[in-house]
Amino acid sequence: MDAQVKRGLLDVCVLAAIKFDDSYGYKIIKDLEPYMKISESTLYPILRRLEEQGQLTVRSEEYNGRLRKYYGITATGRDKIAQFASEWKEIMSVYDYVTREE
Amino acid sequence: MDAQVKRGLLDVCVLAAIKFDDSYGYKIIKDLEPYMKISESTLYPILRRLEEQGQLTVRSEEYNGRLRKYYGITATGRDKIAQFASEWKEIMSVYDYVTREE
DNA sequence: GGATATACTATACGACGCGAGGTATTATGT
DNA sequence: ACATAATACCTCGCGTCGTATAGTATATCC
Numbered sequence: 108m109d110a111q112v113k114r115g116l117l118d119v120c121v122l123a124a125i126k127f128d129d130s131y132g133y134k135i136i137k138d139l140e141p142y143m144k145i146s147e148s149t150l151y152p153i154l155r156r157l158e159e160q161g162q163l164t165v166r167s168e169e170y171n172g173r174l175r176k177y178y179g180i181t182a183t184g185r186d187k188i189a190q191f192a193s194e195w196k197e198i199m200s201v202y203d204y205v206t207r208e209e
Numbered sequence: 210m211d212a213q214v215k216r217g218l219l220d221v222c223v224l225a226a227i228k229f230d231d232s233y234g235y236k237i238i239k240d241l242e243p244y245m246k247i248s249e250s251t252l253y254p255i256l257r258r259l260e261e262q263g264q265l266t267v268r269s270e271e272y273n274g275r276l277r278k279y280y281g282i283t284a285t286g287r288d289k290i291a292q293f294a295s296e297w298k299e300i301m302s303v304y305d306y307v308t309r310e311e
Numbered sequence: 312g313g314a315t316a317t318a319c320t321a322t323a324c325g326a327c328g329c330g331a332g333g334t335a336t337t338a339t340g341t
Numbered sequence: 342a343c344a345t346a347a348t349a350c351c352t353c354g355c356g357t358c359g360t361a362t363a364g365t366a367t368a369t370c371c
Binding site: 108109111112113114115116117118119120122123127142143188190191192194195197198200201202204205206207209 | 210211213214215216217218219220221222224225229243244245290292293294296297299300302303304306307308309311
């Protein structure tokens with residue numbers, strides 16, 4: 108996928124990955140793989156930013172002797188998803204414009 | 210529209226604005242307005258970049274005593290549009306993933 | 312004659328993706 | 342037993358790019 112387009116979808120994809128169940132970095136990367144390849148150095152800064160913005164919450168939990176950070180979506184995060192969905196009409200109209208045949 | 214999403218659509222919108230007829234900066238901004246508001250300070254650097262990348266060509270022409278730069282799409286530019294169109298399925302699958310109901 | 316539209320340019324800032332590199336434990340294969 | 346891969350997190354630095362701000366200059370409208 109085009110790098111710039113991808114950029115526009117990254118945040119909302121991460122939110123979508125935790126919208127039903129809390130999840131953690133490594134799992135998010137694997138879950139998103141079919142839709143969008145995202146590297147660790149891309150994801151972790153995004154998670155931190157989304158937390159700062161109040162779109163998700165973090166809790167640390169030990170799993171099998173290893174530390175895991177579980178991320179859960181907040182109401183603000185859900186709003187972002189809803190906002191993205193409501194913007195879709197605009198995005199579609201751009202698509203139609205770009206692919207139009209005179 | 211979300212700033213990041215917009216970012217992903219900017220290049221291809223500009224190409225789309227000149228895909229049938231050559232155009233110039235000011236007109237491109239007005240033509241794109243219904244789909245996407247783009248400022249001068251955003252557009253002109255994009256035009257220069259797209260030229261460097263061989264996606265469009267420029268010629269200067271005098272119009273009414275004022276200099277105008279007309280931009281025309283190249284085969285490479287058309288390829289970019291085609292590429293965007295062919296990526297659309299992936300983008301749609303992201304949309305479906307983000308808006309899915311369990 | 313003053314405001315608005317037209318038309319292009321340069322500078323500087325900040326946001327952000329991501330490659331490269333680091334640490335550490337557990338599971339798997341031979 | 343030992344190497345390799347998988348799991349799980351983190352940081353630093355680079356380059357790209359949108360955009361606010363400001364500047365230049367002519368034409369048109371009231």
